[in-house]
Amino acid sequence: ETAQVTASPEQNDSEYLSPVTIGGQALTLDFDTGSADLWVFSNSLPSSDSAGHVTFDPSKSPTFTPYSGATWQIAYGDGSSATGSVGFDSVTIGGVTVAHQAVELADNLSGAFVQDTQNDGLLGLGFSTINTIQPQRQKTFFENIMPSLALPVFTANLQADASGTYTFGAIDTAQYSGPIHYTPIDSSAGFWQFTSPSYTIGSNGASVPCTTCSPAIADTGTSLVLLDDDVVSAYYAQVNGASQDQSQGGWVFPCSASLPGFGVAIGSGYTAMLTGQDVMYESLGGGVCYGGLQSNAGQGVQIFGDVLLRHYFAVFDGGAKRFGLAKKA
Numbered sequence: 185e186t187a188q189v190t191a192s193p194e195q196n197d198s199e200y201l202s203p204v205t206i207g208g209q210a211l212t213l214d215f216d217t218g219s220a221d222l223w224v225f226s227n228s229l230p231s232s233d234s235a236g237h238v239t240f241d242p243s244k245s246p247t248f249t250p251y252s253g254a255t256w257q258i259a260y261g262d263g264s265s266a267t268g269s270v271g272f273d274s275v276t277i278g279g280v281t282v283a284h285q286a287v288e289l290a291d292n293l294s295g296a297f298v299q300d301t302q303n304d305g306l307l308g309l310g311f312s313t314i315n316t317i318q319p320q321r322q323k324t325f326f327e328n329i330m331p332s333l334a335l336p337v338f339t340a341n342l343q344a345d346a347s348g349t350y351t352f353g354a355i356d357t358a359q360y361s362g363p364i365h366y367t368p369i370d371s372s373a374g375f376w377q378f379t380s381p382s383y384t385i386g387s388n389g390a391s392v393p394c395t396t397c398s399p400a401i402a403d404t405g406t407s408l409v410l411l412d413d414d415v416v417s418a419y420y421a422q423v424n425g426a427s428q429d430q431s432q433g434g435w436v437f438p439c440s441a442s443l444p445g446f447g448v449a450i451g452s453g454y455t456a457m458l459t460g461q462d463v464m465y466e467s468l469g470g471g472v473c474y475g476g477l478q479s480n481a482g483q484g485v486q487i488f489g490d491v492l493l494r495h496y497f498a499v500f501d502g503g504a505k506r507f508g509l510a511k512k513a
C-alpha cells in the first residue's frame with residue numbers, strides 16, 4: 185500500500201503540520217524525522233495548556249487500549265519538553281492504518297508547545313532506539329507500517345510557503361527530476377544520520393573539505409540548518425555587518441546585506457546548494473534580519489532542517505538504510 189498526506193507550513197515555514205486520525209479523532213501533527221515519539225495533546229491536560237489545540241480523548245475512542253504503568257518523557261534540543269501516559273490505538277495517515285500504534289498522551293508540556301496552537305503534537309519518524317516510552321520503548325508509525333508498504337520508504341516534499349507532501353510506500357516520480365543522490369545512513373543514534381565532509385560558500389564557491397565536521401541528520405522537525413560553529417562563522421564572515429547577537433539567539437545581519445549561497449555535502453558524492461535568498465530566514469524589524477543558518481551550539485551533530493529540506497525532494501529509505509535528495513520536479 186501507499187499513502188500521501190499534505191504538509192502545511194506554519195509562519196516562516198518554521199514547521200509543517202499534517203492531518204492524522206487517531207481512534208477516529210482528527211488531529212494535526214508535526215512529522216519529525218529527528219525524534220521517535222508520537223505524542224498528542226490530550227484531554228488530561230489542564231485547559232490552560234490545551235486551549236486552542238485539538239485534544240485526543242481516549243474515552244471517546246472505541247479502539248483505545250491503555251498501556252498501564254507506561255510513561256514517556258521527552259526533552260528536545262530547543263529546550264521544549266513533554267511527558268505523559270501511553271496507550272495503543274488505530275492511527276491512520278493518508279488512508280494507511282496501523283491498528284496498534286503506541287500513542288503518547290501529554291499530561292504536561294512546556295510553554296512553546298502550549299503557545300503553538302496549530303500543533304496538536306508530534307509524530308516521530310526517526311528510529312525507535314530513541315523512543316522515550318518506559319518500561320519498554322515502542323515502534324514508530326513508519327516502523328510499524330513499513331512491512332506492508334509497497335516500498336519501505338517515505339518521502340518529504342516540503343515547500344516554501346506552500347502546502348507540500350509526505351508520501352509513504354512510494355517514490356513518486358512526478359515529484360522530482362533528475363537523479364536521487366543517496367548516501368548511507370547510520371541509524372545507531374536514532375537519526376537519519378550521514379557524513380557531511382565538506383561545505384561550499386558562494387554559489388560558485390569551491391567546496392571546502394571539513395574533516396572535523398560533525399555528522400549531519402535530516403530533520404524535518406527542525407526549522408533551521410544548525411551547523412558546527414567554524415562552518416557557520418565562515419559563512420557569516422562573508423556577510424557585511426553580520427554578528428552573533430545573543431539577545432536575538434544567533435547570527436543576525438542587516439536586511440540590506442547580500443547573502444552568498446551555501447552548500448553542504450550529503451555524504452561524499454553530492455553537495456546540496458542553497459541560494460542567498462534561501463538562507464534568509466526572517467526579518468526581526470529595524471532592518472535586522474535573522475539567518476536560516478545557525479550554530480548547533482557544539483552539539484556534535486549538524487541538523488539539516490526545513491531551511492534546506494524544503495528546496496529538495498527528500499527520500500528516507502528504511503529498507504536500504506539510506507537518505508537521498510533530488511531536485512524538485
Ligand SMILES: C[C@H](Cc1ccc(C(C)(C)C)cc1)[C@H](NN)c1nnnn1Cc1ccc2c(c1)OCO2
Pocket residue numbers: 199214216217218219259260261262264296297300303403405406410480481483487
Ligand atoms: C526542535 C525539534 C523538536 C520540536 C519541534 C517543534 C516544537 C514546537 C512545536 C514547540 C515549535 C518544539 C520542538 C527537533 N526535532 N527533531 C529537535 N528535537 N531535539 N532536537 N531537535 C533539533 C534541535 C532544534 C533546535 C536546537 C537544537 C536541536 O539545539 C539547539 O537548538
